[in-house]
Amino acid sequence: MLYPATRGGFQTLLDALTLRPEPVSNPGRPALIYLETGRPAQNISRPDFRRTVLAYGAGLQALGLRPGELVIIAHTQNLESIYTFWGALLVGAIPSMFPTLTEKLDASIYMENMKELVRLSGVAAVLTSDEFAPQLRGRLSCPVYTSADLTAAIVENDTAAFRPYAAPPEEIAFLQHSSGTTGLQKGVALTHEAVLNQLAAYGQAIALNPRDVIVSWLPLYHDMGLIAGFILPLVQGIPLVLMSPFDWVRHPAMLFRAIHDYQGTLCWLPNFAYNHSARRIRERDLEALSAASMRLFVNCSEPVYQESHQLFIERFSSLGIRPEMLTVSYAMAENTFAVTQTPGSQTPVLDIINRARLEEELLAAPVAFDHPEAITKVSCGRPIVGTELRIVDDGGRPLPERRVGEVAIRSDCMLDEYYRRPDLQPFQDGWYLTGDRGYIAAGELFIVGRSKDLIINAGKNIYPQDIEAIVNEVPGVHAGRAVAFGVPDEREGTELIAVIAETKDKTLLADQERRQALIRQIRQEVARQSMVTLSYLKLVDAKWLVKTSSGKIARAANRAKWLSEQGRR
Amino acid sequence: MDEEKVREKLRHFICQELIRDDEYQLSDQEGIITGGLMDSFSLAEFAVYVESEFDVYIPDADLTVAKMNTLDQMVARVMRDLT
Numbered sequence: 102m103l104y105p106a107t108r109g110g111f112q113t114l115l116d117a118l119t120l121r122p123e124p125v126s127n128p129g130r131p132a133l134i135y136l137e138t139g140r141p142a143q144n145i146s147r148p149d150f151r152r153t154v155l156a157y158g159a160g161l162q163a164l165g166l167r168p169g170e171l172v173i174i175a176h177t178q179n180l181e182s183i184y185t186f187w188g189a190l191l192v193g194a195i196p197s198m199f200p201t202l203t204e205k206l207d208a209s210i211y212m213e214n215m216k217e218l219v220r221l222s223g224v225a226a227v228l229t230s231d232e233f234a235p236q237l238r239g240r241l242s243c244p245v246y247t248s249a250d251l252t253a254a255i256v257e258n259d260t261a262a263f264r265p266y267a268a269p270p271e272e273i274a275f276l277q278h279s280s281g282t283t284g285l286q287k288g289v290a291l292t293h294e295a296v297l298n299q300l301a302a303y304g305q306a307i308a309l310n311p312r313d314v315i316v317s318w319l320p321l322y323h324d325m326g327l328i329a330g331f332i333l334p335l336v337q338g339i340p341l342v343l344m345s346p347f348d349w350v351r352h353p354a355m356l357f358r359a360i361h362d363y364q365g366t367l368c369w370l371p372n373f374a375y376n377h378s379a380r381r382i383r384e385r386d387l388e389a390l391s392a393a394s395m396r397l398f399v400n401c402s403e404p405v406y407q408e409s410h411q412l413f414i415e416r417f418s419s420l421g422i423r424p425e426m427l428t429v430s431y432a433m434a435e436n437t438f439a440v441t442q443t444p445g446s447q448t449p450v451l452d453i454i455n456r457a458r459l460e461e462e463l464l465a466a467p468v469a470f471d472h473p474e475a476i477t478k479v480s481c482g483r484p485i486v487g488t489e490l491r492i493v494d495d496g497g498r499p500l501p502e503r504r505v506g507e508v509a510i511r512s513d514c515m516l517d518e519y520y521r522r523p524d525l526q527p528f529q530d531g532w533y534l535t536g537d538r539g540y541i542a543a544g545e546l547f548i549v550g551r552s553k554d555l556i557i558n559a560g561k562n563i564y565p566q567d568i569e570a571i572v573n574e575v576p577g578v579h580a581g582r583a584v585a586f587g588v589p590d591e592r593e594g595t596e597l598i599a600v601i602a603e604t605k606d607k608t609l610l611a612d613q614e615r616r617q618a619l620i621r622q623i624r625q626e627v628a629r630q631s632m633v634t635l636s637y638l639k640l641v642d643a644k645w646l647v648k649t650s651s652g653k654i655a656r657a658a659n660r661a662k663w664l665s666e667q668g669r670r
Numbered sequence: 671m672d673e674e675k676v677r678e679k680l681r682h683f684i685c686q687e688l689i690r691d692d693e694y695q696l697s698d699q700e701g702i703i704t705g706g707l708m709d710s711f712s713l714a715e716f717a718v719y720v721e722s723e724f725d726v727y728i729p730d731a732d733l734t735v736a737k738m739n740t741l742d743q744m745v746a747r748v749m750r751d752l753t
Contacts, residue, residue: 138730138731139730139731205703205704205706347710350710350711350713350714351710351713351714351730351733351734352714352730352733353714354730355730377711377714380715380718381711381714381715381717381718382714382718383717383718383721383727385721385727559711613693613695617693617694617695620691620694621700621705624705624706624707625705625706626706627706628704628705628706629706633709634706634707634708634709635706636690637690637691638691
């Protein structure tokens with residue numbers, strides 16, 4: 102197992118266990134089991150995995166891919182994207198996983214975003230499916246290779262002659278693309294060294310051991326999916342049972358079936374997934390299943406609701422899931438992945454604090470659970486080895502315990518840079534400012550909100566200005582008079598997205614048919630142009646929206662007004 | 671239960687619980703998921719509702735956007751197995 106104390110033998114991801122035929126400690130266990138609804142499981146041994154990724158490396162090299170070149174992998178989640186990623190690492194290229202086009206998303210908008218990315222980041226090649234490639238070709242200034250191209254290159258070339266690139270540890274291994282405003286996604290560049298430091302430190306934090314089995318449905322274009330649900334198991338020699346997020350979201354019981362069938366022990370889930378599982382799995386899909394093999398579920402990527410954990414335990418305790426299995430991690434792509442982790446042997450610490458004092462004094466003051474202003478915060482745990490954490494005020498000065506400020510981190514697994522974005526300087530005096538607001542109590546981190554208006558919906562980061570820009574373009578909406586914000590929803594366990602849009606046409610609001618047509622069009626446009634669905638949409642006249650003295654639309658004030666109309670706070 | 675009853679129950683459930691807009695006039699053929707009215711998470715919720723309300727179990731293979739995108743498709747699938 103790769104822990105900080107044993108990290109010495111590994112200089113790069115290519116030295117890691119994936120390239121060894123069989124880890125001595127763990128012979129005969131699969132590298133990967135891939136599950137799809139309606140199809141037999143695909144069980145890939147470590148020798149097979151190694152042979153295949155070497156063949157992919159040879160094929161990619163034959164296609165002309167060279168060390169240091171950025172390659173975008175845009176597939177629906179499948180084995181080919183996994184082999185291609187690893188093949189690109191073997192060539193010394195810099196792979197980055199990308200989401201693919203979905204049924205809802207508008208193809209031309211997706212293509213435009215890809216074109217911008219290719220131009221700004223100097224992408225050397227895009228690898229995608231046979232169906233999708235013709236649409237991309239001709240629009241991009243770089244080559245687009247299909248599955249068929251790659252297969253042909255693999256067949257024609259002699260894998261035996263292929264020699265993996267000898268990467269220096271300080272070279273960029275891959276990029277994780279964090280979401281950003283349209284067309285300007287930031288590529289978080291991570292070196293081999295940083296990634297290995299994270300895997301070693303995080304392995305220790307979760308007491309990773311050779312008997313573990315990781316089960317994941319997470320997308321590989323997201324840091325939690327890429328690191329915890331892909332690179333960690335393959336490098337550490339832990340079997341990975343993987344499925345597609347599109348499959349899981351419609352058939353959530355398949356996660357529990359996988360845990361049962363393969364004796365899963367570790368699973369990472371964003372908070373909404375606890376609610377989705379508890380509320381949307383049919384009883385008969387759980388018949389005769391056990392999850393007693395589990396060691397840890399790790400709640401990560403969006404604010405943690407204690408209610409979601411309770412719901413999960415109530416629904417699944419009969420399967421053998423116990424409260425102490427439910428842990429929490431605070432993570433971000435810029436730190437490769439985890440910043441903190443709660444211990445596996447106990448339930449996360451709950452901190453009951455005074456909401457009014459939190460808002461007014463920026464102080465997390467403990468109160469009794471029955472205090473009228475009591476709110477409960479769930480601990481994210483302590484920093485992992487090699488990562489330091491502090492809370493700073495607006496001037497960057499450190500704050501004492503229980504004072505709320507911005508979370509700042511410093512570590513040995515931090516990003517190298519935002520790829521080809523010298524305009525973005527991620528560090529301030531060596532510290533990375535996360536944009537999240539929180540406090541530290543007894544050494545443990547608690548998150549209370551964000552410095553920006555970012556919405557986190559089902560683990561995805563959504564910028565309200567992106568949604569507003571789409572709504573503003575819909576004919577009938579008064580341009581510049583749309584506001585989008587997040588609404589925390591206990592039932593869903595995540596933030597839902599609300600939009601309030603002003604229309605100039607007074608008669609439209611009174612005419613149910615025309616009003617409905619506009620609502621339909623706004624919802625359709627948001628779905629076509631973004632990856633999200635609006636949960637609430639309200640059309641209003643010119644008097645409704647709250648504006649600042651300079652005429653700007655104030656998101657927080659409109660959010661508060663809408664919530665109070667709904668009888669919420 | 672006749673088809674019209676099933677249709678109205680499903681329409682009400684979808685507007686109230688999944689679209690979160692009581693006043694929404696959901697037509698029989700509009701794309702509910704492709705039209706951005708609900709997300710694919712809601713397909714799983716739809717399946718739970720159909721089982722509890724009509725005692726119809728829709729297997730995972732049928733819970734796809736292609737097969738369950740309109741009210742007409744949903745009604746037809748429930749009617750097929752309604753006893």
